[in-house]
Amino acid sequence: MALVRLSGSMSETETPADVTVVLPDGSALPVPKGSTVEDVAHEIGPGLGRDTVAGKIDGELVEKHATVHDGARIEIVTDQSDEYLQVLRHSAAHVFAQALQRLHPAATLTIGPYTDEGFYYDVTDVDLDEDDLRAIEAEMDAIIEADYEIERVVRSREEALEIYADNEFKREILDDEASDEEVTFYRQDGWQDLCRGPHVASTGEIGAAKLLEVSAAYWRGDEENETLTRVYGTAFASEADLAEHLEMREAAAERDHRKIGQEMNLFSIPTVTGPGLPLYHPPGKTVLRELSDFAAALNHEHGYDEVETPHLFRTELWKRSGHYENYQDDMFVLDVNDEEYGLKPMNCPGHATIFDQQSWSYRDLPQRYFENGKVYRKEQRGELSGLSRVWSFTIDDGHLFVRPDQIRAEIESVIEMIFEVVETLDLEVDVALATRPEKSVGSDEIWESAEEQLREVLESGGYDYDVEPGDGAFYGPKIDFGFEDALGRVWDGPTVQLDFNMPERFDLTYTGEDNEEHQPVMIHRALYGSYERFFMVLIEHFDGNFPLWLAPEQVRILPVSDETLGYAHRVKNALDDAGFRAEVEDRDWTVGRKIRQGHDDRLPYMVIVGDDEADAGTVSVRDRFENQRGDVGLDAFVDHLVAERDEKRVEPDFVAE
Numbered sequence: 066m067a068l069v070r071l072s073g074s075m076s077e078t079e080t081p082a083d084v085t086v087v088l089p090d091g092s093a094l095p096v097p098k099g100s101t102v103e104d105v106a107h108e109i110g111p112g113l114g115r116d117t118v119a120g121k122i123d124g125e126l127v128e129k130h131a132t133v134h135d136g137a138r139i140e141i142v143t144d145q146s147d148e149y150l151q152v153l154r155h156s157a158a159h160v161f162a163q164a165l166q167r168l169h170p171a172a173t174l175t176i177g178p179y180t181d182e183g184f185y186y187d188v189t190d191v192d193l194d195e196d197d198l199r200a201i202e203a204e205m206d207a208i209i210e211a212d213y214e215i216e217r218v219v220r221s222r223e224e225a226l227e228i229y230a231d232n233e234f235k236r237e238i239l240d241d242e243a244s245d246e247e248v249t250f251y252r253q254d255g256w257q258d259l260c261r262g263p264h265v266a267s268t269g270e271i272g273a274a275k276l277l278e279v280s281a282a283y284w285r286g287d288e289e290n291e292t293l294t295r296v297y298g299t300a301f302a303s304e305a306d307l308a309e310h311l312e313m314r315e316a317a318a319e320r321d322h323r324k325i326g327q328e329m330n331l332f333s334i335p336t337v338t339g340p341g342l343p344l345y346h347p348p349g350k351t352v353l354r355e356l357s358d359f360a361a362a363l364n365h366e367h368g369y370d371e372v373e374t375p376h377l378f379r380t381e382l383w384k385r386s387g388h389y390e391n392y393q394d395d396m397f398v399l400d401v402n403d404e405e406y407g408l409k410p411m412n413c414p415g416h417a418t419i420f421d422q423q424s425w426s427y428r429d430l431p432q433r434y435f436e437n438g439k440v441y442r443k444e445q446r447g448e449l450s451g452l453s454r455v456w457s458f459t460i461d462d463g464h465l466f467v468r469p470d471q472i473r474a475e476i477e478s479v480i481e482m483i484f485e486v487v488e489t490l491d492l493e494v495d496v497a498l499a500t501r502p503e504k505s506v507g508s509d510e511i512w513e514s515a516e517e518q519l520r521e522v523l524e525s526g527g528y529d530y531d532v533e534p535g536d537g538a539f540y541g542p543k544i545d546f547g548f549e550d551a552l553g554r555v556w557d558g559p560t561v562q563l564d565f566n567m568p569e570r571f572d573l574t575y576t577g578e579d580n581e582e583h584q585p586v587m588i589h590r591a592l593y594g595s596y597e598r599f600f601m602v603l604i605e606h607f608d609g610n611f612p613l614w615l616a617p618e619q620v621r622i623l624p625v626s627d628e629t630l631g632y633a634h635r636v637k638n639a640l641d642d643a644g645f646r647a648e649v650e651d652r653d654w655t656v657g658r659k660i661r662q663g664h665d666d667r668l669p670y671m672v673i674v675g676d677d678e679a680d681a682g683t684v685s686v687r688d689r690f691e692n693q694r695g696d697v698g699l700d701a702f703v704d705h706l707v708a709e710r711d712e713k714r715v716e717p718d719f720v721a722e
Contacts, residue, residue, distance in 0.1 A: 183299025
């Protein structure tokens with residue numbers, strides 16, 4: 066409620082505002098201590114209060130009954146909010162669980178969160194196949210049609226433990242995550258599930274739901290724990306939205322990098338070599354080499370020096386950098402002659418150590434290092450997927466050591482490099498400024514200055530960006546660039562991060578103009594992110610139809626007959642001399658079959674040569690769009706290819722000229 070002051074003094078009926086919350090526009094709103102998200106919404110306006118479905122406190126999605134704290138950043142979630150779909154899908158997970166237990170009463174429930182694409186629920190004591198999913202889905206439809214009220218119920222922790230006397234998973238959740246004396250359940254039609262929410266008001270708000278697949282998962286993601294059955298599903302507010310999503314899923318499946326990678330012989334992850342450890346075949350390595358050369362050219366152009374660090378370090382280094390404390394469970398640690406070593410999860414401590422090997426003056430800064438550094442992180446096996454999440458990956462890493470007054474110029478330079486990559490490859494990125502989290506190192510002044518410089522760089526450059534409050538690293542704010550795939554999922558990509566922590570941990574210094582020692586600021590940046598995930602993005606973005614400069618095979622020469630095979634090889638020699646990857650298709654096939662195979666192999670260009678071309682010293686050029694142009698001088702074609710490659714054009718455009 067609003068405070069009303071009479072004649073400069075507080076009335077006897079006034080309630081003092083004990084806490085102040087921050088609204089999305091940055092304004093402060095005083096509310097009584099103990100207020101919930103819903104109370105805050107009513108304080109803003111009664112209509113908003115009535116429409117409140119959930120809220121966000123400091124960026125975390127919470128139920129509308131969650132209590133706010135002093136200084137909390139508050140957002141109200143209604144059915145018009147982007148987050149509403151997450152709330153709806155969380156409720157759909159409960160509808161699945163209820164339907165499952167109607168049909169399979171012995172099934173044991175564990176957890177069922179929403180995801181970017183829908184939801185999943187992990188269960189045990191039940192065997193499910195595709196036919197079971199269809200039956201459960203039909204039961205879900207009945208629950209949705211019944212439009213049961215979804216009621217929030219508060220119970221004592223002891224009562225909850227009694228309810229789950231035979232469910233070791235729920236009891237573990239209560240032991241680990243529910244230290245309060247009271248916990249919440251959500252109930253619909255007499256069925257209930259332990260849950261902190263949020264949820265929609267009734268099952269009927271779920272316009273449409275679909276179960277997608279069933280797989281195995283480990284409890285808590287730990288392969289040492291029990292194997293569970295995971296059922297994936299999705300839900301939308303309408304049947305039309307669901308149908309659109311399913312069509313998108315079907316199209317995305319055709320562009321799946323794992324499928325295309327196998328078709329084009331780009332990479333493999335065989336069981337015999339271990340999980341999450343990709344092998345790059347010659348065509349795949351060709352693409353990676355071109356990407357590496359492109360990044361190296363950009364780095365040299367912008368004044369970076371190349372360095373190299375080993376795969377393995379004494380864990381003393383990781384303890385000094387702080388990674389041992391934070392990443393120990395995700396590191397591959399081994400004993401070497403009774404001394405502990407670890408495969409590196411990051412390249413930055415090695416680069417900081419290189420900087421620390423000599424003395425620096427303020428005139429020497431900035432120092433810029435880059436390395437295509439292989440790193441290793443022991444992700445849970447259930448989370449490994451193609452090239453999107455692996456154990457071994459390469460970061461096109463860069464680290465800069467700068468004076469505080471150089472931050473803005475260096476950040477501008479990094480963003481310029483990132484957008485050269487993005488625009489060259491015709492990609493789109495989502496840009497976000499991630500600001501100071503609650504747990505952080507460094508003074509208020511340096512954080513405020515750093516965030517303001519990042520903000521000014523983005524605004525002066527005209528970049529559209531979102532602000533992610535509190536999502537910065539503990540060591541500094543950052544700008545993240547995400548790639549959106551065919552399903553609308555956003556994958557981490559390039560990044561630029563300010564770091565005040567590692568220079569302090571490594572006691573890095575330079576001599577300032579005042580002849581005193583000063584601590585540099587460290588900037589972490591990657592133009593691609595990791596090569597693995599970036600390769601995945603490119604495969605799916607181009608559907609395997611890489612631009613000429615990236616294509617593993619750029620031109621294939623198709624002789625019409627054995628009599629023109631010699632001329633075909635002379636054409637190949639001319640292309641080889643110009644630095645192109647060209648092959649002669651010499652199998653005893655018809656020209657039509659050779660052309661079809663060339664299209665299936667996603668070639669930018671095919672060159673057809675027969676008796677007429679051999680006599681005239683010309684070629685007939687066919688591009689991947691099935692456009693064809695005859696009587697082309699070989700030199701003219703090579704000259705065009707050189708320009709198309711060197712300018713890194715996205716599509717083959719010779720025939721279109």
